[in-house]
Amino acid sequence: MTANREDAAQSVVTAIREAIVRGDFVPNQRLVEADLSEQFAASRASVRSALLELANDGLVERVQNRGARVRAVSLDEAIEISEVRMVVEGLCAAKAAEQVTAAEVRELKAIGKDMRKAVSGGDVLGYSQLNQRLHRRVREISGQHTASGVLERLRAQSVRHQFKLAMHPGRPAVSLPEHLAIIDAICAHDAAAAEAAARAHLRSVITALREVDQAGSATR
Template sequence: MTEGESAQDGTGGRAAPIEQATAPSPVVAIRAAIVRGEFVPNQRLVEADLSAQFGASRAGVRAALLELANEGLVERMQNRGARVRAVSLAEAVEICEVRMVLEGLCAAKAAERVTSAEIGELTSIGTAMRSAVASGDVLGYSELNQRLHRRVREIADQETATAVLERLRAQSVRHQFKLAMHPGRPAVSLPEHLAIIEAVCAHDADAAERAARAHLRSVIGALREADDAGTGVRHLP
């Protein structure tokens, strides 16, 4: 049976058509490539190359680059097309300062709305984070880190804050992975994350907000320390 055909059901009739897998839109594909670090800061984004790489039309790629420019991921250059926008340390710090407020809000909202099932999920994430740090699994810890922040935002159900945070995190992607790799960073951030989990699970909105803000202040300090050490920084913890 070829793609797009529908399977026969047991009675000789036709079952529902089998859905074909669809490729992500150009904007989704290019955004994901930037976030994964496949395209480096200041790298030119050539429409013809992107069209071939992602199997999209030139018009679709052009529209995607315009949208990504509005998101702050891409920079349009006069008569020179587009390139991946570089984010300086100063801007990364500013992004963290805004995140501090919004992530604090989301943590407080999550504490007010968290269910018993979600408490179990957050507790499990915390346990897994402890294990990752104890075993030196830095990449695993980074993934759990992102998962925790994402779940707190989802539980908070504050759509406006979530939309802004997703955009800010994408913009600062270059200042993220190496921060997680910075010597000793997971051991420092673990208790900060556990404090957020504890406060949210205790339905203590004020404590959750304070814990989230304290964590982002710590991230700002780590960003500056990493920059001073010449390590630069990809998934902000």
């Protein structure tokens, strides 16, 4: 495959992944190559290559004789993903505490300040975006590139559950002190405390996932 074709296929991968993350494509929705080719102004070959890559990432599944569709992630799988994240994000938080620079300390503290403002102002969407930014920066500061790649794939797979969790009433007020604890430990260069705070946050996520699912079942 030439460089141009690789770039074209990668741009389609990015576009489809972002559409799934935004919820434009919903779980179990069929992904028809011809439609995607038209929607993203890409060749059928680029679309086919993109779907194969997304299948490898766990976002898309191939169904025999029926093409591709958005893979639905069950609650049980979302919890398993969170359990893996608990271990890997704990590692990243610990490494970030060891690696963080003075400039990055100021950046993390600024994110924490913005998160406080978002919660006090009821800005749920803004808080969700800051949440994602914080987790991404911790991964980047840690320098753990393999772990970062794993976490990005896991986050994409469970994005629908994460969105429901982020929009759940009262959730930001619960998760804010958990995130601030991670920030404080990293900024204090306390690797053990940073790992413990990250693990505690993910345990809270698992509990909340179950609660949100039960609340949804009660209203159905």
